[in-house]
Amino acid sequence: MVKLVLVLGDQLSAYLSALRAANKAEDIVVMAEVEAEATYVKHHPKKIAFIFAAMRKFARALEADGWSVRYTQLDDTQNAGSIIGELLRRMEETGAKEVLATSPGEWRLIEALEDAPLKIQMLEDDRFIASLQEFEAWAEGRKALRMEYFYRDMRRKTGLLMDGDKPVGEKWNFDHENRKAAPKDVSYSGPLPFEPDAITRDVLALVEASFADHFGTLDGFNFATTRDDALKALDHFITHALPRFGDFQDAMLTENKFLYHAVISPYLNAGLLGPLEICQAAEAAYNDGHAPINAVEGFIRQIIGWREYVRGIYFLEGPNYTSRNALDHTRALPALYWGGETKMHCLSKAVAQTREEAYAHHIQRLMVTGNFALLAGIDPEQVHQWYLEVYADAFEWVEAPNTIGMSQFADGGIIASKPYVSSGAYINRMSNYCKSCAYSVKEKTGENACPFNLLYWDFLIRHEDRFANNTRMGNMYRTWNRMHEDHRATVLADAAIFLEKLDAGEAV
Numbered sequence: 001m002v003k004l005v006l007v008l009g010d011q012l013s014a015y016l017s018a019l020r021a022a023n024k025a026e027d028i029v030v031m032a033e034v035e036a037e038a039t040y041v042k043h044h045p046k047k048i049a050f051i052f053a054a055m056r057k058f059a060r061a062l063e064a065d066g067w068s069v070r071y072t073q074l075d076d077t078q079n080a081g082s083i084i085g086e087l088l089r090r091m092e093e094t095g096a097k098e099v100l101a102t103s104p105g106e107w108r109l110i111e112a113l114e115d116a117p118l119k120i121q122m123l124e125d126d127r128f129i130a131s132l133q134e135f136e137a138w139a140e141g142r143k144a145l146r147m148e149y150f151y152r153d154m155r156r157k158t159g160l161l162m163d164g165d166k167p168v169g170e171k172w173n174f175d176h177e178n179r180k181a182a183p184k185d186v187s188y189s190g191p192l193p194f195e196p197d198a199i200t201r202d203v204l205a206l207v208e209a210s211f212a213d214h215f216g217t218l219d220g221f222n223f224a225t226t227r228d229d230a231l232k233a234l235d236h237f238i239t240h241a242l243p244r245f246g247d248f249q250d251a252m253l254t255e256n257k258f259l260y261h262a263v264i265s266p267y268l269n270a271g272l273l274g275p276l277e278i279c280q281a282a283e284a285a286y287n288d289g290h291a292p293i294n295a296v297e298g299f300i301r302q303i304i305g306w307r308e309y310v311r312g313i314y315f316l317e318g319p320n321y322t323s324r325n326a327l328d329h330t331r332a333l334p335a336l337y338w339g340g341e342t343k344m345h346c347l348s349k350a351v352a353q354t355r356e357e358a359y360a361h362h363i364q365r366l367m368v369t370g371n372f373a374l375l376a377g378i379d380p381e382q383v384h385q386w387y388l389e390v391y392a393d394a395f396e397w398v399e400a401p402n403t404i405g406m407s408q409f410a411d412g413g414i415i416a417s418k419p420y421v422s423s424g425a426y427i428n429r430m431s432n433y434c435k436s437c438a439y440s441v442k443e444k445t446g447e448n449a450c451p452f453n454l455l456y457w458d459f460l461i462r463h464e465d466r467f468a469n470n471t472r473m474g475n476m477y478r479t480w481n482r483m484h485e486d487h488r489a490t491v492l493a494d495a496a497i498f499l500e501k502l503d504a505g506e507a508v
């Protein structure tokens, strides 16, 4: 009996469970570029172009490998507009009675498939180090789900950077060596660029014509769109950037968008690369003496630690995770997140780079755009939607826990033991943004004071009941209590003025 094999845009792996379970000789692969997936949030045009181009090339690779593939382009006249619609259409066309699918990375789509009038065999997505059952078993009965302990289990499981049952270098975590301030010169020229070929150029023209109202530019599109090219991009990073990745992992520079970051998350999340092969390549660089332990351990931790951990949390917490709002934040997302004018140089640079590249590195996301949204009390669901739209690597299973949990503390502290908030001092220490800013990072009150300085205290005081007894935050409240009463009143009054201007749509 012929089956359809559904392959989604972030399932571009030859070893996908649905492909492994299918019979190449008779089953039919279904792939479709559909309006519903490209617009349920208005994804960045570079993200849509990356996924469509990579899908088209993956479909060709499957055909070359002997698979029969029914591929629907966005502009095909028969296009049903949704994944379910396409499956129903192809079933009728081929006479297939059953669908083989690998479970999607988003509750929305899982539910749509489960509710569809189709016979579907949903298989586990096993392109991860930990299965969801393993994560559940790890989480069971724990008071706090701290990433660090999960990460150590993943080190033991994979054997990465292990010396028997001990961590290489006698420590599990070298993070304290990875917080150096921004370097004056960056010796790395950034991720490996790829000139668009004919298929990619077709896709770029289609996306340009179809999604002109989405935030972001297609100019300079240079992502890898095949596994071979993604492997080259990985190799380029390991050779030229990994040795300094650790040192400057948290740094930010006005003139440099990528520093020593890998920019491989779109490739990894779409399935062009696998997590283990990436980590093994990094480990080999350590074993060869090419990269130091702080860089390699830090990099591997992001992938087998954070990435696997946030996926576990997303599926453990269930479909309502994205609407959590533990701090009751309700402010609308300000226009500056869409490129509206702002005098805050750090935010304006992070947003401009997001528009250009569909990329910002972790500290720009966490300590600039995320920090500001949290301090200003912006509705976390709107913040979540923004991150899901604007980054090429954004798929809900990985984006939502990072935004709702790590960045906005909207899950009440499942992921973060305290909110990631800082005044301007942190941004000043880790970047050179403040040097070119209209505000003064040194000023604590008044019109010229860095807004992060005002909002930081405003946030802590607004949420004093919740956080004053948090052992990791006691120092912050003690510092506040040591300030002169008049100064404290001025800080809060100036913060209120700033927020009023923000709400009024002024260019703050």
Ligand SMILES: Cc1cc2nc3c(=O)[nH]c(=O)nc-3n(C[C@H](O)[C@H](O)[C@H](O)COP(=O)(O)OP(=O)(O)OC[C@H]3O[C@@H](n4cnc5c(N)ncnc54)[C@H](O)[C@@H]3O)c2cc1C
Pocket (backbone or CB within 6 Å): 260, 261, 262, 263, 264, 265, 266, 268, 269, 299, 302, 303, 306, 307, 308, 310, 360, 361, 362, 363, 365, 366, 370, 387, 388, 391, 393, 394, 395, 398, 399, 400, 402, 403, 406, 407
């Ligand atoms: C608010 C917010 C939203 C985010 N949204 C996403 C998202 O939609 N998709 C996404 O892949 N990452 C997301 N991240 C995590 C992280 O910022 C990106 O993975 C990273 O910036 C990707 O760039 P890179 O490949 O240069 O990463 P590098 O800094 O070079 O790190 C290497 C790899 O580690 C993995 N990684 C690092 N940190 C994390 C993390 N916290 N969670 C999961 N994987 C991680 C990524 O796969 C990344 O490619 C988010 C972080 C924050 C604070």
Ligand code: SF4
Pocket (backbone or CB within 6 Å): 343, 344, 345, 346, 347, 423, 424, 425, 427, 428, 433, 434, 435, 437, 438, 439, 440, 441, 450, 451, 452
């Ligand atoms: S002074 Fe404040 S607003 Fe300006 S760049 Fe520095 S941290 Fe950002």
